[in-house]
Amino acid sequence: MQLNPVLAGPDPDIIADCVGFASKPAATIRWITGDIEHTSKENITQHSNGTATIWSQLRMVPSLSLYGKEASCVISQPDGMFDKRIIFTFTNIQFAPESFNFTVGRNNEDPPYIKCNANGNPTVYYSWTRDTVPHDGVWVKSNPLYLSDKDVETDGLYFCEATNSIGKNSQSVFIYKDKGTSHNAHSGVYIAIIVLQALLIITGVGVYFWKKRTSESRDPGL
Template structure:
């Protein structure tokens, strides 16, 4: 009796399983988020996994107050482009499970949320949602404006990322020099943003000529750019003025003058008591040539920031140089050789006498 009851229960359980229809399986697979560069061709991926009959694929854009159908496709037929936007779109589906589309030359107006909808039998409709973000690559430049040498921080450089979407992030590398930065965003009517970053540092001589880097990036590493530059916009008056005398030959000295300054210095030569006459010397920029007059000469280095100078006293020796006549020179030379030989002979004779005494 017990065995019979168990068999009846098993049969009833099997009947219940057969009586309950299986739950249909329809799964729409999409990329939930998509990023596209302005002007690029962008694919929105959509695919279904099901054993049911697919009757139609519909693409919509989420708009307010109602969504907009812009493309439909039924197997064995051509895609229907329902709107001007839909006319731009290419259907990439294979007529079975795939329903992807391609949006060519995307614009900022194409950003938004898209729905990929499959209609199947007997389940009905099943959808997947994709949010498309359009990003705009910024144009980037570094601006160096003149800044005066001084003890207080000043704007050494500006890095500007023009008209990006989303707003760019700007960082600085200064190779160990201390700095601060200040960012200013400007929103444009088309949704793009210009970001300006100011690099504040103390304009010192030690900083002049050093390398720095502006790094610009967009979120999710979709865009990165570096601009390396030299800090050459620190302006200062001519520093120590140097003067050097070169001897071209016995009669023609060349005097050179130079100094470190930014902007580069201009040079002026003068005598202590006034200008240099043309018949005394020739002035060529920082060079003084063929001077034929004793006195104090001053080189002055000047730029738009300031000036500095250095002086040198020149004296041309005109006395007679003793001459060596040939006969006299030969006699003196022979006499010197003779004296040396006598000294050597005397030294040898003394050494021999010492040795003989000890014997």
């Protein structure tokens, strides 16, 4: 059983392959996907030694809601000679980062920090920028963003950019310190999430096909 990386989208695509090699008699393959609609296509190759290999392709809509769901490939032979069920999770739906959330915390004597998190597949990487030139009191260890305990100006509007191979997205957050709170307290840093339209950029093949379809739809000769 093999999962195929696919971009999230509204059109059906080949999500997975399931193969039964060189059985005699030939096996059959069926997919169990619960209430999620699917179709499949099977191909059988007969070998000179009398065995047969069956290959089935699972086709589904690669929606974001499919990510993390379970399904099964079941390979069987007549009269119960062989029956094997392979359970798997859809971890191959790829999508640009989305659904930001921020965490504020502190570890022992380390400076307070704010951590940026976003859903995305494959792996998401983060970078921080500020609306003004960064001060010495702010530094980044990739993610999270650390804020100095010293009496320096760290208040301001910050931008977290989340990036993976599919695209990137960004969200802004305003950070300020409560000057009257002890530096040893976790509540010494307060944040206010500023709800702005996030910037979403999809890269690669998706943009190419979108432009191609748009140009074709506008072609009066079609």
